[in-house]
Amino acid sequence: MPDEKNYWTQQRPDGKWESKREGADRASKVTDTQAEAWKHSKHRAADTKGEALLKGRDGKIRERNTYGKDPYPPKG
Known part of the structure; x- marks a missing residue:
């Protein structure tokens, strides 16, 4: 089930980049x-207290920023 607070940045087939x-x-x-x-994407995710995710050209997540309450905070 998609989390509508999250925003993805990825390259389109036409070579342009999208925030979705x-x-x-x-x-x-x-x-x-x-x-x-x-x-x-970061601005929109901050507004919704969601997460911004950046996909590289290889399809792997290169960077992610969480805004609001992080569901899995690191210990220590």
């Missing part, structure tokens, strides 16, 4: 650069 809410059909924002899309 988890579970959404369409992108929230499409940009020419990864940096612009990542900035938008």
